Amino acid sequence: MQIRSQKAWERILDAGTWILEHEGREALTVSEVCERAGVAPTAIYRRVDGLAGLFWAIYDRGMAKVAETYRAGLDEAAALPAGTRERVDRVVRAMGDTWENNVDFLHPIVSTTSDLALLERGARESLEFVDIVADLLPHSDPTVNRDVARMLHQECVFRSLYGSSPSAEGSWGPLP
Structure with a gap:
């Protein structure tokens, strides 16, 4: 059973x-x-307790997959020598690849702006990864590293919302 x-x-x-x-x-x-x-x-x-519980179960499973992909890429980056171009490249690729490979799931998550619980939880979970990324970046000032990590994260969110390039008309269109 x-x-x-x-x-x-x-x-x-x-x-x-x-x-x-x-x-x-x-x-x-x-x-x-x-x-x-x-x-x-x-x-x-x-x-689960109805639709809300079902959504959170779907969210938890989907985000576990996203986190697993993210951590694997960041672990590869952490294994590279600190301060090297290769490490920075791998950090950026880990972020980009994670978002690109999970865009079908992440797009409806990040585009939901009316659910405060989702916004708060998503922000908290995102900032955990921003901190991991910042620790892998080479600048001697941790504030600079965190700012760069947040900017990279924001770019990934932007691309998941609007696609990776403007349309022929010059506007950012929906994902294919």
Whole structure:
């Protein structure tokens, strides 16, 4: 029974993630997730308290994947000699690659501006990575390193919101 329940929960999280990534947070409903996952609503309500709980379960799983990717890249950077161009390059690539490889998940997360709990948690989690990045940068002034790390992070957020280049008309368009 537990294996079947765990598989149903994974289907629920997969369905919820797909909806979030392809249709947006507004389309994420318990009934839509149940339909896509092929489960009854009780399969969700046994684990979480409704839609809010389901969203946070999807968020936690998605952000764990993002954090794992981020940490792997930053660990590679930390293994390189401090102060070298190679280390800085690897830090920047770790940030960029993490955001680019997870943009389908991150876009609806960072574009949600009406959920204060999400904004606060996202800001806190983002600043943890900003601090890790700052510690890997070569400037002797930690304030400069933190400013650079925040700027790099903000660029990644901007690109996840608007894409990586302006359209032919010169405006930043939605992601493909």
